[in-house]
Amino acid sequence: MTDREPVDQTSGTSPAGRVTAEHSRRNFLTLAGTAGLGVAATGWALTPEAYAASATGTAAPSAAKGGRTAAPTFTPIRPPATPLAVRSPYLSTWMATDNLPGTWPTFWTGRITAMAGIAQIDGTAYVFLGAPALPNTDPLPTMRQVNLTVTGTSSVYTLEEAGVRVTVTFFSPVEPGDQRRQSAPLSYISATAKSVDGKAHDIGLYFDISGEWGYGDTSAEITWAQTDIGTGANRLINLNYTPANPSVLAETNDTASWGTMVWTTQHRAGLTYQIGEDNVVRARVVNGGALDSSIDTAQPRAIDDRWPVFAFHLDLGSVRAATEPMVISIGHVREPAVSYLTTPLAPRWKTYFAVWQDMVAFFHRDWSAASxxxxxxxxxxxxxxxxxxxxxxxxxxxxxxxxxxxxxxxxxxxxxxxxxxxxxxxxxxxxxxxxxxxxxxxxxxxxxxxxxxxxxxxxxxxxxxxxxxxxxxxxxxxxxxxxxxxxxxxxxxxxxxxxxxxxxxxxxxxxxxxxxxxxxxxxxxxxxxxxxxxxxxxxxxxxxxxxxxxxxxxxxxxxxxxxxxxxxxxxxxxxxxxxxxxxxxxxxxxxxxxxxxxxxxxxxxxxxxxxxxxxxxxxxxxxxxxxxxxxxxxxxxxxxxxxxxxxxxxxxxxxxxxxxxxxxxxxxxxxxxxxxxxxxxxxxxxxxxxxxxxxxxxxxxxxxxxxxxxxxxxxxxxxxxxxxxxxxxxxxxxxxxx
CATH class of the missing domain: 1.50.10.10 (Glycosyltransferase)
Structure with missing residues (x-):
């Protein structure tokens, strides 16, 4: 092994040269104030706060009345970078700052792999993930991060604003002894919302990813599609994209130059989706609307050409108690996976599933048991x-x-x-x-x-x-x-x-x-x-x-x-x-x-x-x-x-x-x-x-x-x-x- 020049992420942004005029329209936000973190062990049966208390024997930090709180303590550690979707050499996205909102997630190299999260609360849009912004507008308000809980398999962020708590969990399973599950190059994201002020609130949750997840050069062209997996009540909505000119078994900036990026959620009442220009898609949500379930036809096009994003929005309606989780799975699927002495080798999941759609369906529906x-x-x-x-x-x-x-x-x-x-x-x-x-x-x-x-x-x-x-x-x-x-x-x-x-x-x-x-x-x-x-x-x-x-x-x-x-x-x-x-x-x-x-x-x-x-x-x-x-x-x-x-x-x-x-x-x-x-x-x-x-x-x-x-x-x-x-x-x- 030989040392390379290290990537400098001290500032929480990408390496020098990444944030250029080409990308200034994305308007990286810098949050004022002290970052807030608290870390413990994961658990889906308990709230992050309750689980932190049970795991450490100490009370979780509570919100101060009438305004923003001081930063909570770190339990047990503030990670140098927090794993978000970290499952394989090519699915490895991290948050290199304390707060989930305000900075784009990055690949392990420091290259941006943008993921945006916006909560609509009573008609106002708040950023809870990433650094989305619209041109010619003021910076979008952000939710206040209350807690971060990190364990071996999960990173759980708790955010609050306007009387609402949103909990976002990034869960990358580790499955000892189970080749079928361990070989799936996929990760989960889930989110719930609840009222914390005793009032009912109209809430919508929005997530998107950019084309940056699927290729190491933003000037490269990609093509995309929407695919239904399954039918009826079991139908999954899958948004996917691939390089327009893939190079099989090759890398660009440590990222695979072939394969399919998959982004999947369960079809349910209130769910809409859209593939299109970032400013167009996000504006619908910021302005209080839903997505229109349309697919941009201007493809193939470069990742940085009007920044196509792949978006889901879930209208939760009027909310008091904690909602059922909105679960999204994300992954990068490659066939073949590697070569050995010039012979291409299939990923192990192919032993169990004929096509990637079947593997994605199995993985997505396994979320509860996997948790x-x-x-x-x-x-x-x-x-x-x-x-x-x-x-x-x-x-x-x-x-x-x-x-x-x-x-x-x-x-x-x-x-x-x-x-x-x-x-x-x-x-x-x-x-x-x-x-x-x-x-x-x-x-x-x-x-x-x-x-x-x-x-x-x-x-x-x-x-x-x-x-x-x-x-x-x-x-x-x-x-x-x-x-x-x-x-x-x-x-x-x-x-x-x-x-x-x-x-x-x-x-x-x-x-x-x-x-x-x-x-x-x-x-x-x-x-x-x-x-x-x-x-x-x-x-x-x-x-x-x-x-x-x-x-x-x-x-x-x-x-x-x-x-x-x-x-x-x-x-x-x-x-x-x-x-x-x-x-x-x-x-x-x-x-x-x-x-x-x-x-x-x-x-x-x-x-x-x-x-x-x-x-x-x-x-x-x-x-x-x-x-x-x-x-x-x-x-x-x-x-x-x-x-x-x-x-x-x-x-x-x-x-x-x-x-x-x-x-x-x-x-x-x-x-x-x-x-x-x-x-x-x-x-x-x-x-x-x-x-x-x-x-x-x-x-x-x-x-x-x-x-x-x-x-x-x-x-x-x-x-x-x-x-x-x-x-x-x-x-x-x-x-x-x-």
């Missing part, structure tokens, strides 16, 4: 995380779940089995990068070990049959997502010890948690290649030469203590593989080598001060986070002496600052995933574990770098150093796996 499953999952994660690391740790794992899973997607392999591919988001864009899969491993081990197995399978198969020419493990399956073209010429970002050990450790961790039959089959099928990589490590891991490693932004390094530790644990991991495959002799051999090497490693690694381990064998007076110790604990190998772990814990504690512990002596920056790996490794040293959690929580809660959670940040400035939206935040779950 209950999500509540149970969120409760389970929150409870386990609190027990393992406290409320701040529970907040961190909640911020990580959608981001981790959305970096991956399920496809069908050439032999019909389920594979999962991962995109190295915001760095190289590689396909299934091994040293990016490795740090996000804990979330899959905790929730769905079979999913990790599905990620490992194509990596292993390529080395076995795809033409990979080297003795050690490959770095990735392709230079750029979504094409797993391999590196049959051997020309890639080699990390020999790093990737070989990563694959062995991940394979062993999967085997320890998989069904016994599946584990034996996996170990037997892949034994030859895993043994090959183990033998490479036997010859190279104890004292690695001048090699690259996962923290490649720090540069190549020789005699790396942390890399040697990983390699030794990788050799020990082969004993787990051998045991599972029924090869007891090999198991004893590799475990014996690992035990012998770790004794030498301790001697070579210990600084002459006797107080800590070094960065490299030949660099006395240096140090670094030995996060690879987590894998030893994870696999139960017992290689690293407890005295060494305790010594390292004391050293890190003395170097902890407000925002965490630096990665090593050379810089003030750190890696969030490795901090949580270190916290898990040293979990029997509660002071350093607590301090690491506190530092990362404080960074996430206060950083002015408003991007999807960055895993590479500076521990002195509280700012992003690079990287964002990457699946490696799955590493936050490490403490739940030991």
């Amino acid at each position: 209950k499953r999500a509540t149970n999952l969120d409760d389970r994660i929150r409870s386990a995380a609190r027990k393992a690391g406290g409320t701040q740790y529970a907040a961190l794992v909640a911020t990580a779940l959608r981001q981790a899973y959305a970096g991956t997607e399920l496809v069908t392999a050439p032999d019909g089995k389920a594979w999962a591919f991962l995109k190295e988001i915001s760095s190289d864009g590689n396909v299934s990068t091994v040293d990016v899969t490795y740090p996000c491993m804990p979330v899959f081990l905790y929730l769905d070990p079979a999913y990790l197995g599905a990620i490992l399978e194509p990596i292993l198969q390529y080395a076995e049959t795809g033409g990979w020419p080297k003795q050690f493990a490959e770095h990735d399956l392709g230079a750029h997502y979504p094409n797993a073209d391999g590196h049959n010429d051997g020309n890639e970002e080699d990390m020999p010890v790093e990737e070989s050990a990563n694959m062995l450790i991940m394979s062993a961790a999967y085997l320890q948690r998989a069904d016994a039959t599946a584990a034996r089959k996996f170990a037997t099928a892949h034994y030859t290649i895993l043994k090959q990589w183990s033998d490479y490590l036997v010859g190279n891991a104890l004292d690695p030469g001048y090699q690259n490693q996962t923290d490649d932004f720090t540069g190549f390094i020789a005699h790396s203590v942390n890399l040697a530790l990983k390699g030794i644990i990788g050799i020990g991991a082969m004993s787990v593989v051998a045991t599972t495959a029924g090869k007891s002799g090999d198991a004893a051999h590799y475990l014996g080598v690992a035990r012998d090497y770790i004794k030498q490693w301790v001697t070579k690694s210990t600084d002459t001060s006797g107080k800590h381990l070094k960065l490299a064998y030949d660099q006395d007076g240096t140090w670094s986070l030995k996060y690879n110790g987590y894998s030893d604990k994870l696999l139960g190998l017992g290689l690293v002496p407890t005295t060494v772990a305790a010594e390292e814990a004391r050293w890190y504690l003395a170097r902890a600052g407000t925002y965490g512990v630096p990665l090593d002596i050379r810089h003030t920056y750190t890696k969030a995933d490795w901090e949580m790996w270190t916290a898990a490794w040293l979990s029997d040293q509660p002071k350093i574990t607590s301090r690491l959690i506190q530092g990362l929580y404080t960074f996430g809660n206060t950083t002015p770098s408003r991007v999807p959670f960055s895993d590479w940040y500076d521990t002195t400035t509280d700012r992003q150093s690079g990287f964002q939206a990457r699946p490696v935040v799955g590493g936050f779950y490490a403490l739940l796996t030991v």
Whole structure:
């Protein structure tokens, strides 16, 4: 992985150059006053306020009488950016400011993916989502945000104005063990309204999206349609659009250049829709009317040519009590999903549904049941995380779940089995990068070990049959997502010890948690290649030469203590593989080598001060986070002496600052995933574990770098150093796996 120039979203707008004269007509609003947030765990049976109180044991903030309130407290965290629709590498839209109204949502890169929400309350239009505005008019009034509740699967915004409360929920399911549901590249948005002043109010709710969701260049042309899915009372109204000139299996600005954007809701009394110019469509609602269910015929046309939007409006009539939710599903559907060695692979949902309309219908009608499953999952994660690391740790794992899973997607392999591919988001864009899969491993081990197995399978198969020419493990399956073209010429970002050990450790961790039959089959099928990589490590891991490693932004390094530790644990991991495959002799051999090497490693690694381990064998007076110790604990190998772990814990504690512990002596920056790996490794040293959690929580809660959670940040400035939206935040779950 290689650093790229980070996207600056500190201001809550897109990168420099995005807001030009071309876009000035969209009139970005800047809200005065303090942003208001409050965060807890999600739940559809309770109001966000009541759920926050039940989850935290504290009262939710209440509205002051007679005017706008002060900002509510954050419970449990103010996310650097809030996930809205975050489900796959190409469905990844976030809100990079505290408030839902006043700023456009953005793709993870910072490129605008506009979504507008307007509430009609007694004839007056109030913005509750995005930054819609009409030309030659005053800025539209906005609703006041009261609360934001964030959990692993949902972001719930509560807004109030004119005696009305509107609750908007962005729900991106995570479905462990359910390939049919997990493979659907779709997300939910739901909204309810109720009176909070005891009076009845006439209310209408309006949502739209722009063409920006479906292509990475606003000068590109799109075509659109309205499609009925189902009939009668079950009829769904679907608005969809596609690039007019798609490029299959290609990207434009990290966005798929092919596929269909789908935007769906249930037909019901009071529902109207429209596809047309943004100013024309929104004006109907702002002026108190409904939509006319018409389709603009001026197509294809460019996304930025009169900005076609895809809109739904629901007239709720006179409202006192909370309304039934208005549910919209949104998604980006691609066929094929990826390619593997030039063979196009279908998305996994095609195994269950003949056409995308059937998949969308199933997903949309599953909302109620999916909501209950999500509540149970969120409760389970929150409870386990609190027990393992406290409320701040529970907040961190909640911020990580959608981001981790959305970096991956399920496809069908050439032999019909389920594979999962991962995109190295915001760095190289590689396909299934091994040293990016490795740090996000804990979330899959905790929730769905079979999913990790599905990620490992194509990596292993390529080395076995795809033409990979080297003795050690490959770095990735392709230079750029979504094409797993391999590196049959051997020309890639080699990390020999790093990737070989990563694959062995991940394979062993999967085997320890998989069904016994599946584990034996996996170990037997892949034994030859895993043994090959183990033998490479036997010859190279104890004292690695001048090699690259996962923290490649720090540069190549020789005699790396942390890399040697990983390699030794990788050799020990082969004993787990051998045991599972029924090869007891090999198991004893590799475990014996690992035990012998770790004794030498301790001697070579210990600084002459006797107080800590070094960065490299030949660099006395240096140090670094030995996060690879987590894998030893994870696999139960017992290689690293407890005295060494305790010594390292004391050293890190003395170097902890407000925002965490630096990665090593050379810089003030750190890696969030490795901090949580270190916290898990040293979990029997509660002071350093607590301090690491506190530092990362404080960074996430206060950083002015408003991007999807960055895993590479500076521990002195509280700012992003690079990287964002990457699946490696799955590493936050490490403490739940030991």
